[in-house]
Amino acid sequence: xxxxxxxxxxxxxxxxxxxxxxxxxxxxxxxxxxxxxxxxxxxxxxxxxxxxxxxxxxxxxxxxxxxxxxxxxxxxxxxxxxxxxxxxxxxxxxxxxxxxxxxxxxxxxxxxxxxxxxxxxxxxxxxxxxxxxxxxxxxxxxxxxxxxxxxxxxxxxxxxxxxxxxxxxxxxxxxxxxxxxxxxxxxxxxxxxxxxxxxxxxxxxxxxxxxxxxxxxxxxxxxxxxxxxxxxxxxxxxxxxxxxxxxxxxxxxxxxxxxxxxxxxxxxxxxxxxxxxxxxxxxxxxxxxxxxxxxxxxxxxxxxxxxxxxxxxxxxxxxxxxxxxx
Amino acid sequence: xxxxxxxxxxxxxxxxxxxxxxxxxxxxxxxxxxxxxxxxxxxxxxxxxxxxxxxxxxxxxxxxxxxxxxxxxxxxxxxxxxxxxxxxxxxxxxxxxxxxxxxxxxxxxxxxxxxxxxxxxxxxxxxxxxxxxxxxxxxxxxxxxxxxxxxxxxxxxxxxxxxxxxxxxxxxxxxxxxxxxxxxxxxxxxxxxxxxxxxxxxxxxxxxxxxxxxxx
Numbered sequence: 001x002x003x004x005x006x007x008x009x010x011x012x013x014x015x016x017x018x019x020x021x022x023x024x025x026x027x028x029x030x031x032x033x034x035x036x037x038x039x040x041x042x043x044x045x046x047x048x049x050x051x052x053x054x055x056x057x058x059x060x061x062x063x064x065x066x067x068x069x070x071x072x073x074x075x076x077x078x079x080x081x082x083x084x085x086x087x088x089x090x091x092x093x094x095x096x097x098x099x100x101x102x103x104x105x106x107x108x109x110x111x112x113x114x115x116x117x118x119x120x121x122x123x124x125x126x127x128x129x130x131x132x133x134x135x136x137x138x139x140x141x142x143x144x145x146x147x148x149x150x151x152x153x154x155x156x157x158x159x160x161x162x163x164x165x166x167x168x169x170x171x172x173x174x175x176x177x178x179x180x181x182x183x184x185x186x187x188x189x190x191x192x193x194x195x196x197x198x199x200x201x202x203x204x205x206x207x208x209x210x211x212x213x214x215x216x217x218x219x220x221x222x223x224x225x226x227x228x229x230x231x232x233x234x235x236x237x238x239x240x241x242x243x244x245x246x247x248x249x250x251x252x253x254x255x256x257x258x259x260x261x262x263x264x265x266x267x268x269x270x271x272x273x274x275x276x277x278x279x280x281x282x283x284x285x286x287x288x289x290x291x292x293x294x295x296x297x298x299x300x301x302x303x304x305x306x307x308x309x310x311x312x313x314x315x316x317x318x319x320x321x322x323x324x325x326x
Numbered sequence: 327x328x329x330x331x332x333x334x335x336x337x338x339x340x341x342x343x344x345x346x347x348x349x350x351x352x353x354x355x356x357x358x359x360x361x362x363x364x365x366x367x368x369x370x371x372x373x374x375x376x377x378x379x380x381x382x383x384x385x386x387x388x389x390x391x392x393x394x395x396x397x398x399x400x401x402x403x404x405x406x407x408x409x410x411x412x413x414x415x416x417x418x419x420x421x422x423x424x425x426x427x428x429x430x431x432x433x434x435x436x437x438x439x440x441x442x443x444x445x446x447x448x449x450x451x452x453x454x455x456x457x458x459x460x461x462x463x464x465x466x467x468x469x470x471x472x473x474x475x476x477x478x479x480x481x482x483x484x485x486x487x488x489x490x491x492x493x494x495x496x497x498x499x500x501x502x503x504x505x506x507x508x509x510x511x512x513x514x515x516x517x518x519x520x521x522x523x524x525x526x527x528x529x530x531x532x533x534x535x536x537x538x539x540x541x542x
Contacts, residue, residue, distance in 0.1 A: 001409045003388035006454050026455075033411070033450045034431050046408070048455055074444075098520025099505070100498065101432060103444045104451070234519035 001036050008048040012177055012209065015049050019207035020179055023047035027070055028105035030097075031113040039123055040114075040130055054108075054211055057081055063217035066175075069108030069210040073163070074099070076107055086170065086215060088224035088243050092162040095228045098235050108210040111164050111174070111191070112202065116237055117146065117157035128154045129198040144303035145239065148311075150265035151299055155198035159191060159266050160237050166226055168267035169243040169259035170215050178208035187213075191266040198265075219247045219255060227318040229262070229310060238262030240311045242318035246277070253277045253323070260294060263311050270294055273315060282323045291316035391454040397422065398466030404453075412448035412456060413437045416463060424464035424493045428522070435521030438494040438501075439463045445501030447520075464493035467500065475541060476500055479534035487525035495521045499535045508539035 007023070009015040019025060024043035026032055027050055035041040054070040057079045065085055067076055076082055077093035096102065096110075105113075119125040119137040126135035138146055138156050146156045164187075172187040190203050204210075224245035230236040241261035247254045256277040258270045276290040294315040295308045394403040397420060404419055413430075416422040416439070425448055428436035432450040439448045440462040467474035476499050479485070486492045498521045502508060507517035514532045523531065 004408055005389045006391055006408045006452075008455070008457070026452075029452060029455070030432055030447070030450050033452060036409075037430065046452075050455065098435065099502065099507075099517050100435060100438055100445050100447045100520045101450075103501075104446050234516050 002039065002042045002044075004036075004043055005045045006048065007045070008051060010051050012052055012211075015047060015052060015209055016177065016179055016207055018045070018047040019209060021045075021207075025049050025209060027109045028072065028101075029109075030101050030105045031109065035114065035121070038121055040121060049209070059085075060214065060217070065215040066212050067107050067215070068212050070106050073097070073102035073105045073107065073110060076163075077102065085222075086166070086224055086245070088166045088169065088226045088245055089163060089215070091226040092166040092228075092241075092243060095226060096162045107163070107213055110161050111167065111213065112210070113161055114201070115157035116160045118142070120157060129157060129194070129201075132197070132199045139301070142303060143301040145237070145262075146301055146304055147263060147265045148295070148298040148300045148304055148307050149260075149263050149268050150193045152194045152196065152198070152265075154196055155194035155265065156301060157194070157198070157265060158237075158262055159264065161267065162226065162228060162238060162241060162261055164191065165241055165259050165261035165267040166243040167213060167215070168269050169245060169257040170218070171257065173214045173216070174210060175212040175214055176204070176208045177211050178205050180205075182211075184214070187267075188269060194265050218245065218257070219249075221249075222247050222255075223322050224257075225318065225322045227314060227321065229314050240307060240314040242315045244315075244318045244322045246282075246319075246323050248282060248323070251281055253280055253282060258315065258319075260311055260315060263295075263298075263307055270315070272296055277319075284320065284325055287316050287319040287323065291319060393454050393457050395453075395456045395459045395461060397461045398463060406453050408452070408454050410453045412439065412441075412451040412453050412461065415453040416448065416461075422463050422465050425497075426490055426493060428491070428494075433522070434491070434494075435498055436491050436494040438498045438521065440497060440501060443504070445498050462497070464497055467496065474500070476503070476534065476538045479538045480531075483530045483534040483537070485530035485534045486523075486527050491521060491523045491525075495523065495531055499531070499538070502535060503539045503542065508535060511536060514539075 009018060023045040026046045026048055032041055054068040056068045057071055058066045059081055060066050073093045077090045083090045117138055120127045120129050125137040128136050136155055147158045167187045173184045174187060174190045176183050185203055192200055222245055226243050228238045228241040230239055238261045240263055243259045245257040256274040258273045260268045260270060272293040273290045276293055280286050291312045294312045298308050300308055388407050390405055390407045392405045406415060413425055413427055416425050425439055426436035428434035430449045432447040437448040438445050441459050476496050480496060498518060502517050508514050511532050514535050
């Protein structure tokens with residue numbers, strides 16, 4: 001680990017000043033400290049933001065949910081409002097990491113976490129995300145767990161977060177505070193696809209701080225849930241996953257929110273699946289037909305062709321779990 | 327061990343609690359490996375740290391901070407290199423070697439301790455961030471000579487073989503019971519999945535946690 005200076009800030013103005021001078025924010029630290037030890041991350045200054053008042057979950061005026069950036073994963077998952085309004089968020093969180101890590105890691109840090117691609121974590125391997133222009137060892141390497149959607153010739157790494165898949169499905173907004181004030185970025189625009197600059201991962205300006213993730217209200221009743229498919233039953237990243245939320249009224253699906261994880265370079269929203277569902281009557285054949293559109297545009301690699309069918313089946317299974325069988 | 331970086335190489339402070347004249351297993355190992363460690367040091371320390379020992383000594387010391395925290399009920403004030411993990415603080419500075427360094431990457435759970443009552447991976451916790459924190463390690467669970475009920479249950483159920491993961495399993499189990507995730511063996515397995523046991527004693531570990539939770 002390279003040496004670094006450390007300061008603890010007690011208000012957001014102090015944080016932004018330190019951030020503007022190039023300080024790196026640290027909250028739970030579960031990803032950052034790990035990557036610093038691997039020398040993948042080499043910050044010169046850490047700015048400890050854990051004392052900032054960004055640790056509340058509140059229901060917004062319109063009936064949505066605002067989750068403070070410093071709410072831990074375990075607090076968010078257990079929160080009564082999160083569990084009742086958006087079970088898909090609680091489920092995604094509780095299927096992530098371990099109980100210890102969820103006690104440390106925060107919501108803001110979770111969406112900032114970096115890929116688990118083994119070549120990214122290995123400083124001796126070529127990786128455009130870590131060392132721009134060095135190449136991508138995963139393209140011709142062991143790429144079984146890598147992405148099939150949103151990839152580029154520069155990078156095929158997946159975004160590892162589960163709750164980010166739920167946020168993408170629910171069309172969350174990321175609230176940011178920077179030297180120029182507050183702004184809000186749609187979740188779909190916050191995490192960047194690699195393109196030719198995989199080292200640019202978020203639409204953050206220098207020194208900007210995530211203050212909250214906001215989930216817009218959806219009509220009720222709303223059923224939602226998260227399904228994660230992985231190599232072992234617990235404490236493992238997703239091979240595929242599906243976040244689904246459905247509003248059914250008068251026997252018809254009125255609103256559908258669907259996204260997939262483990263398959264994209266960013267959490268992968270599935271608008272074609274959503275369009276296929278809206279206005280239709282829930283049925284087994286509907287779930288199958290809608291899920292058939294889940295892998296549209298997929299570009300599998302040598303070792304991850306299985307993900308195309310696994311993704312379709314994961315989405316189909318989760319549509320049936322949330323929407324019921326008819 | 328070859329990937330050890332200098333943050334854990336700081337010599338223990340004087341209050342490490344190893345003042346006995348007889349060499350312990352730990353001090354013996356530390357002494358007998360010191361020569362090999364010195365040979366390796368130049369090789370593993372890369373980049374800007376690549377320097378002869380005298381140059382290192384002459385160079386500016388790495389940034390450090392003073393932090394006060396409570397460990398197993400005792401207030402401790404230490405000055406640590408900012409890179410020091412809570413695990414290294416416990417093991418190398420305070421002589422509390424119950425918490426184990428398995429993966430040093432938050433993947434195995436052997437280093438689990440309670441910070442302000444919540445179980446965390448001490449290997450991923452920077453010590454400088456713990457100003458005012460209350461830390462409980464495996465050494466702090468027993469009440470004098472009376473073991474914590476979960477410690478006793480691990481013995482009664484024979485819930486370990488080599489024992490390396492056991493301190494982390496027990497502290498994590500204490501956290502799991504406090505969190506109330508002991509409704510069924512399946513629930514315990516899920517909520518204890520952050521603790522890996524190479525010997526595969528999971529059935530008995532689950533039983534020990536289940537029985538302790540039931541007695542509460």
